[in-house]
Amino acid sequence: MNYDIVFVGSGLSSSATLYHILSGLREQKIPGRLINIAVIEKNQEFWTGIPYGKRSSLQSLTINPVKDFLTEAETAGFFTWLKDLEADNYPGIANAERGIIGAWTRKNGGKLEGAARYDLYIPRFLYGLYLSQKMEKVIASAKADNIAHVELVCGEAVDIQQISGASRYMIDIEADGRNFEIACKILVLSTGSLGTRKITNGLAGPHLCINDIYEPSLTVNFKKITDQLLAIKPAKRNVLIIGSNASASEIVHLLAAADQVDNGIFNQIFILSTSGLPDHLHVNADHDHLLQNLKALSEAKNFTADELMTAIENDVKYAAQNQLSVGRIHYSLSDRVVKMQQKLNADEALRFFTTYGWPFTRITRRTNEDYYYTAKDLEAAQRLHYIKGRFVKPSEAQTNSDGLTFVYTTAGDKTEKEYGQVFPVIVHCGGAEQLCNTSSRLIAGLLEKGICEINETNMGLAVDENFLANDGLYIIGPLLAGIYNAKFKFWHLENSKRLNILADALADTLLSKIGSAN
Secondary structure, eight states: OEEEEEEEOOSHHHHHHHHHHHHHHHHHTOOSSOEEEEEEETTSOOSSTTTTSTTSOTTOBOSSOHHHHSOHHHHHHHHHHHHHHHHTTOTTOOHHHHHHHHHHHHHTGGGSSSGGGGGOOOBHHHHHHHHHHHHHHHHHHHHHTTSEEEEEEESEEEEEEEETTTTEEEEEEEETTEEEEEEEEEEEEOOOSOOBOOSSTTOOSSOEEESOTTSSOHHHHHHHHHHHHHTSOGGGOEEEEESOSHHHHHHHHHHHHHHHHSTTSOSEEEEEESSOOOOEEOOOOOOGGGOHHHHHHHTSSOOOHHHHHHHHHHHHHHHHHTTOOHHHHHHHHHHHHHHHHTTSOHHHHHHHHHHHHHHHHHHTOEEOHHHHHHHHHHHHTTOEEEEESEEEEEOSOOOOTTOBOEEEEETTEEEEEEOSOOBSEEEEOSOBOOGGGOOOHHHHHHHHTTSSOBOTTSSSBOOOTTOEEETTEEEOSGGGTTEESSSOEESOOOOHHHHHHHHHHHHHHHHHHHHHHO
């Protein structure tokens, strides 16, 4: 089969880009033949990706409030859709989902309209329903108007060949024990984040290790966790979470909720991360007056990336001394840092991005209201603890019948040491693989053939200002992490709002290319 455009992956980035393309084709009335598009998805769940689909939990909320989660256009579209959905009595939605939507709308009834809605945290599956229904509608409309035909392909893209001199790509797809190929003129790689790193590599023992909390789904894995904990004595029900991110916050929240139902389901939770810090709560307030170090530095004629990061750290410490977490100063801090980055010379700006992009992201990592207060309550009860360090490996000698022991290093000290606690449950939330040693056959093949390259930050794939990685090959989504050019500078790319903005820009590029071809 031959297509004009093929998307590999069908998560948020893919759906947002395709939506803008189909909408643009209608608005611009691009003349010519029907545009044929294929979307390849290995998990047979289109448009939602992991965060907003069935692999996540019905209880999960967005980490960011609406103002940081949705663009203005998406905000208006989502709340209009929600109002219509309620008026139609939630057609086609299961009772469990209806109950959660109903409870959420009752809790926030007075905030669903006007400015108050920008501070809400949305149930993630609800946003997934919105994405799915929005995509189904625009695809059906494009087909009915004879503008474009979109074919959904269930399977895993395992290899891509660039046809020399033909400006085309051949994609090898594996599905149900068979392989087949499709060809395209334009290829959009939107596979989402890479797979998670494995921490035990099948090490047997009296422990449960979850390497990927969303595979096959959070619901299945959380059941394994609670079953494992309930099978041992209450005093030994300790949980180790490796990594401090949205997934870690979610596990803590779910365990706390389960503990309300089955008291003592866990004893203590330990979170091991390089920062050793909890996530912070979003608060929209002006605290620029506290940023004295950044203010003083901004008045200097020249300053370095090192000096900028030092000023950030000192202002965060000063805010803490004034009983303000970084979540409370986040908006003021981010606004000032963005402006100051623009004053750095080109070399120092790049060095700040590559050297301090991740540390700055980690300092300012935030969470939603429910997750934040759950963690604070558990900390106060001395049932949640933070370990500052980096996981190295399981201990060589696993002799304790109560669970797993592990080796780690602490910040600034590469000496490996064993942590003095035993864990019957280990949940890995430490992030994705690195591109240079990915287990993805598709990505590894693209790098080996030289079709794609790793960008200079080593965080994602190299692209130009139009997301072009090679002739006719475009990248969108988390694989753009570390993008650094005149148009876009993003270290971390899993935020819905950012992804929608980038998807809109890519769609404009592709529409222009389609228009010129016709």
